[in-house]
Amino acid sequence: MATWSNLNFQNGASPLMEQIIFFLDHAMIILIITTILILYLTMYLFFNKYINRFLLENQMIELIWTILPAITLIFIALPSLRLLYLLDEMNNPLITIKSIGHQWYWTYEYSDFNNIEFDSYMIQSNENLKNFRLLDVDNRIILPMNNQIRILITATDVIHSWTIPSLGIKVDANPGRLNQSSFFINRPGIFYGQCSEICGANHSFMPIVIESISIKKFINWVNNYSLDDWKQVMVS
Numbered sequence: 001m002a003t004w005s006n007l008n009f010q011n012g013a014s015p016l017m018e019q020i021i022f023f024l025d026h027a028m029i030i031l032i033i034t035t036i037l038i039l040y041l042t043m044y045l046f047f048n049k050y051i052n053r054f055l056l057e058n059q060m061i062e063l064i065w066t067i068l069p070a071i072t073l074i075f076i077a078l079p080s081l082r083l084l085y086l087l088d089e090m091n092n093p094l095i096t097i098k099s100i101g102h103q104w105y106w107t108y109e110y111s112d113f114n115n116i117e118f119d120s121y122m123i124q125s126n127e128n129l130k131n132f133r134l135l136d137v138d139n140r141i142i143l144p145m146n147n148q149i150r151i152l153i154t155a156t157d158v159i160h161s162w163t164i165p166s167l168g169i170k171v172d173a174n175p176g177r178l179n180q181s182s183f184f185i186n187r188p189g190i191f192y193g194q195c196s197e198i199c200g201a202n203h204s205f206m207p208i209v210i211e212s213i214s215i216k217k218f219i220n221w222v223n224n225y226s227l228d229d230w231k232q233v234m235v236s
Contacts, residue, residue, distance in 0.1 A: 010166040013191055013212070014184050016087060017168035023079050030072060087168070090182050093150035097141070101153075101160030101173040101195065104202035108141055111152070116225055122205050134204070135192045140211045144218040145185045153179045161197035164208060170196060185212045 012018035100107040110116035120137045143149055153162045155173040163170040164183075171181045185191075193208035213221070 012168065013166045013187055013189060014168055015186060016083075016183065017166060019083055019086065020168050023083055026079060027076055030076060034072065087181075090150065090180070091148050093182055094147040095143070096150045096152065097143075098152040098154075099162050099173065101155035101157075101162070101199070101206075103157050103200050104195075104206040106162075106206060106208060108139075110222075113222060113225075116222065120208070122207050132192070135194075135207050135209070137207055137209045140190070140209045142211050142213060142218060142221050143185060144215040145188050145212045147215065148182060148184050150180060150182045153181070158199050159197050160195050160199050160206070162193070162208060163196040164191055164193035164210060166191045166193075167210070169193075172197065185210070188212050188214065 009017070009021050009024065012021055096111040098109040098111055100109070105122075106120045108118060108120060118139045120139045120141070122134065123131060123136045123138055125133055151162070151169075151171070153171045153173045154177060155175045157175060159175070160173040161170060162173055167183045167185065169181055169183055171179050173179070189212050191210045191212065193210075195203060195206045195208075197203070199206075
């Protein structure tokens with residue numbers, strides 16, 4: 001979860017998010033080296049008392065400052081293209097869930113189970129004495145860890161955006177369109193997100209909460225689910 005004075009990404013809870021963090025570190029190292037080199041050359045030329053007034057052109061300098069940036073961009077582009085491919089790859093998902101955005105709450109349907117469907121509303125501040133303010137919901141998404149999950153995302157009214165930063169997921173929910181993504185949660189825990197599209201007056205009050213549990217506890221949750229009298233199975 002995001003905390004105060006946190007300038008970096010949240011700790012990755014999926015292999016793809018870890019790869020995104022690695023790519024950020026890789027790009028930042030290249031950026032720092034390039035910035036230091038340019039500043040050094042700029043200051044060196046600025047304070048140099050020698051001026052070559054006969055230097056009108058230099059093909060070697062132009063060749064160097066064309067080739068070096070091209071090589072630098074290649075070192076950034078290749079890992080980026082690999083990561084973009086991995087983000088769009090769908091690897092035999094075990095479970096498919098559907099997320100539907102409304103103004104201003106989410107509806108979830110477990111497509112592999114006929115009777116699992118519920119709405120997820122933010123818990124009001126006066127009811128939220130022991131949880132995180134403006135982040136916790138009444139019905140969490142329960143998912144098994146160490147399994148590939150596919151999510152189908154759409155909306156009924158305006159454009160929303162289903163986002164879980166610690167899992168590296170940000171997918172737009174467009175009315176009349178079905179977008180999909182996949183993720184793999186590699187540890188148990190509770191992961192928070194919010195709608196990341198300005199969707200109206202209560203845009204900042206439709207959070208997303210995923211609770212990751214073991215596959216055994218997930219099967220137990222599915223078996224004990226009741227649509228008429230829905231109750232979250234709290235995992236100890």
